[in-house]
Amino acid sequence: MSFKKVMVASDHGGYRLKQDIISFLEKIHIEVTDGGCDDDEDSVDYPIYGEKAARAVVSKKVDGAIIICGTGIGISIAANRVKGARAALCDNAEYAKLTRLHNDCNILALGGRFIDGQTARKIIFAWLNTEYEGGRHEKRIKMLDEIEAV
Numbered sequence: 001m002s003f004k005k006v007m008v009a010s011d012h013g014g015y016r017l018k019q020d021i022i023s024f025l026e027k028i029h030i031e032v033t034d035g036g037c038d039d040d041e042d043s044v045d046y047p048i049y050g051e052k053a054a055r056a057v058v059s060k061k062v063d064g065a066i067i068i069c070g071t072g073i074g075i076s077i078a079a080n081r082v083k084g085a086r087a088a089l090c091d092n093a094e095y096a097k098l099t100r101l102h103n104d105c106n107i108l109a110l111g112g113r114f115i116d117g118q119t120a121r122k123i124i125f126a127w128l129n130t131e132y133e134g135g136r137h138e139k140r141i142k143m144l145d146e147i148e149a150v
């Protein structure tokens, strides 16, 4: 498994799903860091949590991250502004598997207002248990890094 240490972070729109995911990850013995937020009573800003999770990943404090906002869109855009982040918004397990195989996705984004806990667990299970394929995809990952270099 590629991911032994995982940060899970969300805004208020993803808070409930985050709590559910943390319990799931702990049950399957993943070392979890809760990157916030701390409740869903106050409105908070998803860029803060997307950036925090992405920086933890690229600095190798964790192996990967799961980020959640209402749609999963804003927080994935935020994470992808950090150099080295490859965040992918997935709403099914096949996408999660393919983004690991082809994109070496290091950050999984989920929409807390659009998927339930059971669907999230299936997506996460696929993401955690699929290794990057390398090979023909390596050139394209390097091309992503070159975009960041400009």
Ligand code: RB5
Binding pocket: 011, 012, 013, 014, 046, 069, 070, 071, 072, 073, 074, 075
């Ligand atoms: C917060 O209301 C909402 O905008 C946020 O959770 C997310 O969906 C943004 O993309």
